[in-house]
Amino acid sequence: METDVLKRVPIAEQDPKVRAANFDEVCLGYNSEEAVAEAGRCLNCKNARCIQGCPVAINIPEFIHEVKEGNFEKASRIISEASSLPAVCGRVCPQESQCEGQCIRGIKGDPVSIGKLERFVADWARENNIKPKAPEEKNGKKVAVIGSGPAGLTCAGELAKKGYDVTIFEALHEPGGVLVYGIPEFRLPKQAVVAPEIENVKALGVKIETNVIIGKSTTIDELMEEEGFDAVFIGSGAGLPRFMGIPGETANGVFSANEYLTRSNLMKAFDEDYDTPIKPGKKVAVVGGGNVAMDAARTALRLGADVTIVYRRSESELPARVEEVHHAKEEGIKFNLLTNPTEILVDENGWVKGMKCVRMELGEPDESGRRSPVVIPDSEFEMELDTVIMSLGTSPNPLISSTTKGLDVNKRKCIVASEDNGMTSKSGVYAGGDAVTGAATVILAMGAGKAAAKGIDEYLNGNDR
Numbered sequence: 001m002e003t004d005v006l007k008r009v010p011i012a013e014q015d016p017k018v019r020a021a022n023f024d025e026v027c028l029g030y031n032s033e034e035a036v037a038e039a040g041r042c043l044n045c046k047n048a049r050c051i052q053g054c055p056v057a058i059n060i061p062e063f064i065h066e067v068k069e070g071n072f073e074k075a076s077r078i079i080s081e082a083s084s085l086p087a088v089c090g091r092v093c094p095q096e097s098q099c100e101g102q103c104i105r106g107i108k109g110d111p112v113s114i115g116k117l118e119r120f121v122a123d124w125a126r127e128n129n130i131k132p133k134a135p136e137e138k139n140g141k142k143v144a145v146i147g148s149g150p151a152g153l154t155c156a157g158e159l160a161k162k163g164y165d166v167t168i169f170e171a172l173h174e175p176g177g178v179l180v181y182g183i184p185e186f187r188l189p190k191q192a193v194v195a196p197e198i199e200n201v202k203a204l205g206v207k208i209e210t211n212v213i214i215g216k217s218t219t220i221d222e223l224m225e226e227e228g229f230d231a232v233f234i235g236s237g238a239g240l241p242r243f244m245g246i247p248g249e250t251a252n253g254v255f256s257a258n259e260y261l262t263r264s265n266l267m268k269a270f271d272e273d274y275d276t277p278i279k280p281g282k283k284v285a286v287v288g289g290g291n292v293a294m295d296a297a298r299t300a301l302r303l304g305a306d307v308t309i310v311y312r313r314s315e316s317e318l319p320a321r322v323e324e325v326h327h328a329k330e331e332g333i334k335f336n337l338l339t340n341p342t343e344i345l346v347d348e349n350g351w352v353k354g355m356k357c358v359r360m361e362l363g364e365p366d367e368s369g370r371r372s373p374v375v376i377p378d379s380e381f382e383m384e385l386d387t388v389i390m391s392l393g394t395s396p397n398p399l400i401s402s403t404t405k406g407l408d409v410n411k412r413k414c415i416v417a418s419e420d421n422g423m424t425s426k427s428g429v430y431a432g433g434d435a436v437t438g439a440a441t442v443i444l445a446m447g448a449g450k451a452a453a454k455g456i457d458e459y460l461n462g463n464d465r
Contacts, residue, residue, distance in 0.1 A: 006109030009038040011116055016330035020301055023185040023270055026327060027116075032072075035120040039068035042112050045104055050114060053102035056089075056154070057448030058082040060099060060114055067117055076125035079118060080132050084157035084201055085150060085446060087126065087193045088121025088179060094321050111404075126196050132157075133277070134204050139163035141460050144229040146214045146400065149177020150442045151235030151433030153201050154449030155456075160204035162457055169212040177237055178434075178442070181266040182258070184295050186302070190265070195198045209386060210341045215399035220407075220429060233429045234415060235449055237368045238394040238434035245289070248344025249390075253279065253352035257288070257296040257391035262406070264299050281305045281387025285355055287341055288391030289313065292439075294324040296389045297333050312340040312360050312373045338362075338373065342380070344388055355383045372410055393441045404429070420450060420456025430456055 012028040013019075019026050030038065042064040050060045055164040059078055066075035079086045095101070097116035103111035124130075133391040139457060142166055145156045150168040156166045174180055177195045188194060192407035202208065214220060214236070224231045241250050241256030260278065263269040267276035280303030286293050289311035299305045309328070315337055318325055329335070338360045345354035359379035362371035401409045408425040415424060432448025436442055 005105075006111040006345050008041070008113045009034050011113070016327075016332075017341060019186065023302055027188050027191055029123060030113075030120045032070075032120075032124075035067055035117060036070060038113050039064045039117060040201070042068065042103060043104055049102035049104065050099040050112075050186050053098045053099065053100075054082075054354075055085050055443045058118070058448050059097075062118055064112065064114070064122065072121060072124045073130055075121045076130050079121060082448070082450075084132075084154050085179075085197050085442075086118050088120055088150070089121035089186065089443055089446070090115050090117075091188050091193070092183060092441075094173055094441055096322065098443065120377040121196075123193075125166055126193075129374075131203050132200050135161060135163045137163055137318060138165055138205075138388065141165065141230045142167070142228055142230045143456060143460075144169060144220075144223045145225075145235060146220075146232065147171075147177055147235040147433075147435070148175035148198070148208055148210075148236055149235060149237050149445065150431065151237070151423060151435075151445040151449035151452075152177065152233065153198065155233045155235060155430075155432070155453045156206045156449075157201045157204055158199070158450055158453035159456060160206045162453075164457075164460075166206045167207060168208045169214055169215045169218075169237075170208060170210045172266065173210050175208045175309075176212060177235075181262040182292070182295070184210075184261065185270075186298070188294065209256060213399070215403040220404045224428060227369075230460055231430065232451070233452050234400060234424075234429065234435050234457065235430035235433045235445070235452075236396065236400055236435045238396045238414075238439045240397045240413075241390065242392045242393045242394060243390050244341065244342055244392065246341060248346050248352075250277050251344055251346040252350050253281065253387045254344060255387070255389045257292045257389050258288070258394060260290070260389050261449065264303070270299075270303060278303070281385075283385045284308070284387040284389060285310050285336075285383060285385050286343075286389045286391055289318040289320055290391060290393070291320045292339055293389075293391035294320045294328050296391055298328055298331060300387070300389065301331055301333055308383070309335045309337075310339050310341060310355075310357065310383075311335070311337050313370070314338055314362060317370055319380040336383075339373070340373065341388075345382065352386055352388055354385050355388060356384060357381055365373050371407060381433065394434070396435045396438070400435075412438060417452075418455070420451065421458070422452030423455055423459075428458075430461065 099110040268274040269278035352357035360373040
């Protein structure tokens with residue numbers, strides 16, 4: 001297969017008009033010939049900046065070299081040394097701002113499609129039943145992991161590789177955290193991709209107990225004092241949604257993006273065979289501009305709604321990945337930018353009937369360096385709607401921190417933990433991911449889980465000073 005080294009090998013996707021009406025995966029992935037050709041574009045840099053851009057430090061040039069040579073199993077082994085969830089990361093990581101953003105090829109052309117190659121290798125390994133190797137011996141020490149999302153799964157996998165006896169405690173009835181309840185099927189298939197990745201973690205010897213709510217079913221103090229766990233990692237995520245505090249927000253037909261996506265994903269509300277309906281709405285506004293907003297909007301579209309994104313800044317400041325915005329536009333989602341809601345309009349029966357908004361313009365930069373939106377006088381207008389989905393970010397649920405002695409949190413109710421090793425104010429307790437940072441990306445949560453595993457290993461071996 002001939003390629004232009006300055007341009008990445010194109011990847012097949014479902015037609016936008018077709019995919020807008022189904023929940024099948026949008027991107028179809030590389031075949032082996034395409035993967036080998038794309039891998040051939042890699043310069044195999046000695047000072048590989050792409051590795052520095054990867055939060056879990058995958059040896060990217062080495063695994064891509066093996067793909068180029070057709071050694072897919074070896075490529076899989078190289079990736080698995082650093083990552084427990086390669087098929088997930090290959091699909092949902094913001095590679096454009098991480099590994100691919102550092103790629104030398106990108107200076108004069110397209111960066112190498114590192115994420116799509118990682119996805120290819122992970123999918124090939126799954127289809128060919130390549131499993132990670134469990135350690136031959138246990139070291140006799142027990143670690144509890146709270147939460148089975150990307151941070152928890154990564155921490156558990158890393159510790160299991162080192163011989164620890166690891167148990168994950170998950171509050172919901174299925175493991176996977178945000179991977180199963182937050183990210184839609186069309187971006188991350190649950191049974192085809194997420195479930196096998198979780199099985200790979202279990203193959204390392206990790207046990208998973210579902211329907212266990214830490215803070216209610218049991219506490220961290222009880223795990224350590226009564227159940228013999230030598231250390232605990234908190235990777236419970238940030239599942240508490242934020243709202244605007246405007247009139248009408250408690251009306252029927254107002255959802256948090258969390259609830260909307262959870263009902264659709266984990267409870268399979270999109271499937272008529274499941275008794276967990278969701279009112280999809282005919283005219284839906286999604287307030288927010290991040291990846292979760294795009295996910296909620298594209299889900300509502302697939303459930304039959306006419307959907308508009310409402311965001312108070314400009315398109316260049318949308319925090320969502322460029323790819324997600326592009327896909328949303330292709331599928332027919334409208335964008336009402338530089339617009340901010342001021343009130344949800346409610347009918348006599350308590351249901352949403354519309355939303356009052358004002359137009360915005362960008363003023364001076366705020367503390368983050370982004371230009372602050374300010375209201376344009378006399379710009380109020382109304383949108384006719386029957387559903388509003390608020391996607392304004394999330395905070396950690398305070399249940400764990402409020403039931404654990406000596407665990408410090410900050411003013412946002414996030415657990416205070418070291419960036420380097422996840423150490424908290426409580427001896428033997430480590431934390432990472434969204435429970436520490438607030439809502440962020442899957443790969444950053446994985447990086448935190450990996451760092452905490454190293455910290456826990458050093459602590460339990462007396463080398464953390």
